[in-house]
Every structure is written in C-alpha cells, then in structure tokens.
Amino acid sequence: MQANIAPLENISVDDCHYTLTNDGGVGFATPAGNLAVRGLKVSRSTFTAPGGIGASLSQVEGSFSQTAFNGGTAMETTDSVVECTGCTADGSRPLGGTAAAIGVKAYGGLVSWSGGSITVTGPAESKTTEGNVRVSAETRRSPAPPLIRAVIRQEVVAQSEPQVDGSNTFANVFPPINVANVSKVAIEVTVRRLAPGYPAAPIPTPAWAMIDANFFRIYFAGVALSPSTYRIAYRFTEVE
Known part of the structure; x- marks a missing residue:
C-alpha cells in the first residue's frame, strides 16, 4: 500500500488472509518514503511472513482488531500511531539462530496493544516488545516480561x-x-x-x-x- 501521489485516507481491510511462501518477505506493508496513510482500519485478517515481517507500517494512523501478525518480527511500525485490539502477534525465529524474534516493534510514534497476545520464540535476545509499545494488563505475553524491582x-x-x-x-x-x-x-x-x-x-x-x-x-x-x-x-x- 503506497501513498505516492497524495495521502491515503479511510481504507478498510476486512477478512483478508495473506501467507507468504518465500522466506524473509513482508505480509502487509506501507513502505517508508511515501506519504501518510490515515484512517486505516483492518479487522479479522491474518498477515504471515515466515522469517520476515508480518506487518511493516510507516507513517500510518489506524487501528487493527482481531488480526494476527506472524513473522520473525510480527509487527514493526515507523512514525506511526496504531491501536491494536484483540490481536495476536507471534514472532518466531530458530532458537539456534543469530537474529532475535520480535513481537511488536515501534520506531517513533506509538503502538497501543489491548487484549489478545504477543508471543516470541527464538534466541535469548528475543523480545515481545521494543520501542514505544504500550501493552494492557489483559494482554497475554510469552515469555512474560521480567519484574523490575525498584531501587x-x-x-x-x-x-x-x-x-x-x-x-x-x-x-x-x-x-x-x-x-x-x-x-x-x-x-x-x-x-x-x-x-x-x-x-x-x-x-x-x-x-x-x-x-x-x-x-x-x-x-x-x-x-x-x-x-x-x-x-x-x-x-x-x-x-x-
């Protein structure tokens, strides 16, 4: 999805399921270097990219509901404001590999994740979230984030x-x-x-x-x- 002439607005994606057969691709993308995408709404969909990125979003304002993201990095955003409700993110990479699995990653902007789950399997460096990702208490996270004791x-x-x-x-x-x-x-x-x-x-x-x-x-x-x-x-x- 590329906004290269004017910003894209009020786009809905419902009941769509994409699975890549090649390794390292992107299931759903709004590439960097284009104009903004505003009012994006995605529901009841699945984006799977084995070893790649389930969804890569740049300059997006929008929401996802009951949607699944699967990949080495399940979802990554850049300069975006995204709300996810009842969604699942599954980041998975080989346990013996060198690349970490990431559930949800945000470069600038904000991802708000409510309910659903965020799961990663992979090397020890793997993370359920990275960057400015706000996760509600109702969200299931695996592995659970470590307890931080106050000094x-x-x-x-x-x-x-x-x-x-x-x-x-x-x-x-x-x-x-x-x-x-x-x-x-x-x-x-x-x-x-x-x-x-x-x-x-x-x-x-x-x-x-x-x-x-x-x-x-x-x-x-x-x-x-x-x-x-x-x-x-x-x-x-x-x-x-």
Whole structure:
C-alpha cells in the first residue's frame, strides 16, 4: 500500500488472509518514503511472513482488531500511531539462530496493544516488545516480561509525637537526603496507642505533603491526637 501521489485516507481491510511462501518477505506493508496513510482500519485478517515481517507500517494512523501478525518480527511500525485490539502477534525465529524474534516493534510514534497476545520464540535476545509499545494488563505475553524491582534511594522508619493544631494533628518527617523527585516518594503511616483502649473518636486516613526537599508533613484532619496517648509511626521511602 503506497501513498505516492497524495495521502491515503479511510481504507478498510476486512477478512483478508495473506501467507507468504518465500522466506524473509513482508505480509502487509506501507513502505517508508511515501506519504501518510490515515484512517486505516483492518479487522479479522491474518498477515504471515515466515522469517520476515508480518506487518511493516510507516507513517500510518489506524487501528487493527482481531488480526494476527506472524513473522520473525510480527509487527514493526515507523512514525506511526496504531491501536491494536484483540490481536495476536507471534514472532518466531530458530532458537539456534543469530537474529532475535520480535513481537511488536515501534520506531517513533506509538503502538497501543489491548487484549489478545504477543508471543516470541527464538534466541535469548528475543523480545515481545521494543520501542514505544504500550501493552494492557489483559494482554497475554510469552515469555512474560521480567519484574523490575525498584531501587530504594533512601528509607526512614521512625515514630514521632503528634503535634496538635486546634482540632487537627500533624507530624513532621525529615528525610536524611534531599528528595530528588516527590513522585517517587511513599509514606506509610500508622497510629499507635500507648495504652490499651479504644480511641475517643475515629482516626481519619492521613494525608502528607512535601514542605521542602528534606521536610515532609503528615496531616490528620478533624482529630486531636494527644502526645501523651499516641505515637505516629511512619515508613518513608524514596525510590530511584
């Protein structure tokens, strides 16, 4: 599909199935070096290119639904914005080969993949996705992507006396290192009663705010927690 005179718009492909018999070809292509393809809609179709690329899309804005892509690279896009719903991508190359299998690859632009599955089989370097590909939690991925554990930049576990401000209560937290990014901060808060017994009033869920890079405050609205009766325990964490 080539837009070499004017951009192509509002093209639909339904119930089409293409399988290449030669090795290394492209099942469905909008080649680079042409004009844009906008409003492309493909549904209930199959594009298979053994050892090649199931679909290669350049400068495409469009959507695919219930469509299967099969190849050494199942789908690759360049400078495109593509939505895939209920689709399957199967990238497959020989296990002993040197080329990696890729499920979905995006060079620039964005591929949004919702539902369906993305599967790769091949050498260890094979990937289900590469580049700017957003995959929904409902999508089956094989092999599953590795879990990425957050690296803790700093952590403080402590308790402090509550400070009463009229009918409210607050507690201050002073991390030892200036916080680099507040969006990577978490504060877990619990209230400990020093002696057995029930609180005189329900204790609300606390809120917290950053006052300065090394100064945070925990707030309890509408309740005065006496320092002779309570302690505020907290776990402050900032990750890399």
